[in-house]
Amino acid sequence: MREWLALLIACLALGLLAVGCGGDDDDDGGGDGGAATQQQGRGGPEVVMRSSQFEPRNVTIKAGESVTWVNDDPVPHDVEGSGPGGEFSSGPPGGMAEGDRFSFKFKQPGNYEYVCRVHAPGMAGTVTVR
Numbered sequence: 491m492r493e494w495l496a497l498l499i500a501c502l503a504l505g506l507l508a509v510g511c512g513g514d515d516d517d518d519g520g521g522d523g524g525a526a527t528q529q530q531g532r533g534g535p536e537v538v539m540r541s542s543q544f545e546p547r548n549v550t551i552k553a554g555e556s557v558t559w560v561n562d563d564p565v566p567h568d569v570e571g572s573g574p575g576g577e578f579s580s581g582p583p584g585g586m587a588e589g590d591r592f593s594f595k596f597k598q599p600g601n602y603e604y605v606c607r608v609h610a611p612g613m614a615g616t617v618t619v620r
């Protein structure tokens with residue numbers, strides 16, 4: 491009886507280890523570089539960077555909502571702007587490669603203007619926070 495119990499516990503422990511390893515593998519496969527900034531963008535509009543333009547160019551949200559920018563171009567872009575609540579930036583100029591996403595939560599109402607520094611002034615947009 492004792493041996494049977496020991497065997498059962500050993501099997502359970504091995505099973506847990508195997509599940510743990512499998513889970514880690516899944517996480518590594520699914521996540522890429524900018525995972526930390528990607529998780530904030532729930533519930534707000536998406537602005538697509540396409541043909542070196544922001545689409546849509548102007549978005550309106552409520553205070554507390556996020557805007558997520560997605561680079562759908564084969565060339566690098568970025569987002570940098572400011573408004574009543576301060577500045578926001580996706581990082582260095584041209585730091586967003588194809589497929590990269592950047593989310594920012596706007597807490598303070600007002601008008602925010604932003605550009606892609608690589609393609610400014612032509613590539614620009616606004617966020618209106620109510």
Ligand SMILES: [Cu+2]
Nearest residue numbers: 567606608609
């Ligand atoms: Cu650009």
